[in-house]
Amino acid sequence: MDRLDSAQIITIARTEVEKYAGGSHEATAYPISDDQRHTYAVNAMMHELGPDRAWIIVQARVVGDFIVIDEDNVANKPLIQALLKVGVPREQIICAYTGEHLPTADTVEQMP
Secondary structure (H helix, E strand, O other): OOOOOHHHHHHHHHHHHHOOOEEOOOEEEEEEEEOOOOEEEEEEEEOOOOOOOEEEEEEEEEEOOEEEEEEEOOOOOOHHHHHHHOOOOHHHEEEHHHOOOOOOHHHHHHOO
């Protein structure tokens, strides 16, 4: 699979993260997009007041030509699966929430 450039990665990250927005009888999920910093999230708000009323469903940011997934609280359709399905190569996805890190300058030089 061909490596995607940063412009493609930004568009895909924003589009795929925003698909997690929506509503249910218990909560509404709102997209939050910062195009200047290339950070995209969906925040859920419970309709009822109380502790833990709001939380991040999914959050990703683009660093160079990598999508860094900072948070993913979706059990039935993880963001990584959505990104792979639309053609993002696995080597351009960093699952920071599982402990993965961006490549260092040394490892980037070794990439094909």
